[in-house]
Amino acid sequence: MxxxxxxxxxxxxxxxxxxxxxxxxxxxxxxxxxAAGPPPPPGMELQHKSGTLATADHRFGQLACSxxxxxxxxxxxxxxxxxxxxxxxxxxxxxxxxxxxxSGNYIYSANVYAKPGYTEPWALEMWALCGPKPPGYEHVRxxxxxxxxxxxxxxxxxxxxxxxxxxxxxxxxxxxxxxxxIALGAVRPAANGTSALVTGFDDATDGxxxxxxxxxxxxxxxxxxxxxxxxxxxxxxLDSTAAKVRRATCSNGRLAYSFGLAKVDPAGHAxxxxxxPEQLDxxxxxxxxxxxxxxxxxxxxxxxxxxxxxxxxxx
Numbered sequence: 001m002x003x004x005x006x007x008x009x010x011x012x013x014x015x016x017x018x019x020x021x022x023x024x025x026x027x028x029x030x031x032x033x034x035a036a037g038p039p040p041p042p043g044m045e046l047q048h049k050s051g052t053l054a055t056a057d058h059r060f061g062q063l064a065c066s067x068x069x070x071x072x073x074x075x076x077x078x079x080x081x082x083x084x085x086x087x088x089x090x091x092x093x094x095x096x097x098x099x100x101x102x103s104g105n106y107i108y109s110a111n112v113y114a115k116p117g118y119t120e121p122w123a124l125e126m127w128a129l130c131g132p133k134p135p136g137y138e139h140v141r142x143x144x145x146x147x148x149x150x151x152x153x154x155x156x157x158x159x160x161x162x163x164x165x166x167x168x169x170x171x172x173x174x175x176x177x178x179x180x181x182i183a184l185g186a187v188r189p190a191a192n193g194t195s196a197l198v199t200g201f202d203d204a205t206d207g208x209x210x211x212x213x214x215x216x217x218x219x220x221x222x223x224x225x226x227x228x229x230x231x232x233x234x235x236x237x238l239d240s241t242a243a244k245v246r247r248a249t250c251s252n253g254r255l256a257y258s259f260g261l262a263k264v265d266p267a268g269h270a271x272x273x274x275x276x277p278e279q280l281d282x283x284x285x286x287x288x289x290x291x292x293x294x295x296x297x298x299x300x301x302x303x304x305x306x307x308x309x310x311x312x313x314x315x
Contacts, residue, residue, distance in 0.1 A: 043069060044131040044313065046277070046284055051123040053081060057116075058179070059123075062098075062109040065130035070137060071097045071220065073166035073258030073309065074108035074128040075289060077274035081121055085243065088296035089118040091183035091271035093200075096168030097220045097258075099139040106139070111170065112273075113180045127277050129257055129286070134314045136162050136223025142198075146214040150201055150268060151185060157195040158221035163228045164189055165309060166258035167196035167219040174212070178202070182213050183271050189230045189260045189307055195219075196260065201268050220258075227254050227312035235305035238264060242295050244302075249279065249288040250310035259289035260307025267300035285313075 047063045065071060074097065078090045094111035108128040142154040158164055167189055171182045185199035198217035233248030250256045259275040272293045277286030291306040 047128040050125040053121040053123045057114045059112045061124045061126050062107045063126050063128040064107050069130040070133045071106040071108050072129045075259050075275040076110035076126040077276045079123045085273040085294050088271050088294040089115040090273050094170035096218045097166045134222045140219050142217040144214050144216050148212045152215040153199040154217035155197050156217040156219040162221040163193040165220045169198035170216045171200040172214045186262050187260050188262045193228050193230045225311040229310045231308050233306040236303050238301050238303045240299040244304040245292045246304050246306040247290045248306040248308035254310035256286040256289050256308045258309045261291040262305045264303040270295040270302045
């Protein structure tokens with residue numbers, strides 16, 4: 001593993017609801033606690049599952065809420081034997097809230113591909129913030145983008161009068177070989193909280209007809225959530241450090257509903273492998289998100305920034 005990959009601290013003593021777990025629970029990374037702030041409404045929950053460490057070229061995971069509750073946000077991270085990421089060999093092709101078949105069957109889904117030849121054991125860990133359906137709740141999506149460019153982008157936008165609680169994206173490609181090259185690049189919510197820019201990229205050369213892939217951008221919108229705020233954390237230095245973790249924190253008792261991230265990565269060598277809720281309060285709800293990305297050689301200058309979408313606990 002890269003010497004720059006750091007083990008994320010483990011949070012002990014916080015009970016987290018579990019669903020459909022594929023292995024033993026892995027403690028939520030954290031670096032401290034905050035005061036509880038306003039209590040969450042009855043029935044609000046943080047779902048969590050953690051897979052077993054094993055070798056694999058691909059992993060797909062999804063989380064569903066308890067009966068009567070809906071997805072409000074979420075995140076996921078890859079985990080290796082030393083508790084860190086995959087040194088740029090594991091990359092997210094999907095991190096998103098999702099409405100299966102536009103039928104009201106809401107889940108949070110994640111999809112990770114390993115680069116060909118990666119043989120170390122790894123696992124996928126996921127979180128989903130759930131609660132009673134708030135006013136105006138809906139899943140939105142942008143028209144898919146398909147092409148053979150190095151990078152594709154789409155902006156997902158809420159209807160008038162609504163704000164994003166979560167955003168994300170999914171990349172698809174025809175061949176398994178190509179799926180090992182594509183990766184999410186950014187999920188960057190606008191400062192006013194009404195939209196998010198989602199990007200994805202392919203390692204292949206621009207214009208290569210065999211490198212066509214498709215980007216889907218999705219979001220969760222609600223009507224005028226109290227205390228809604230998009231917080232941008234400090235960006236990392238623009239340098240060639242192999243692994244970087246950045247954080248963004250909600251203020252004044254707001255909950256962290258979902259993450260955002262942005263990269264300055266001209267060479268396209270840095271791959272996102274974690275978006276993790278942190279700083280759980282005494283009721284087990286996150287106030288912060290951490291995002292992690294790792295770069296493959298040859299190392300180039302790049303920068304990483306975390307965002308977090310915040311709001312008061314929903315009434």
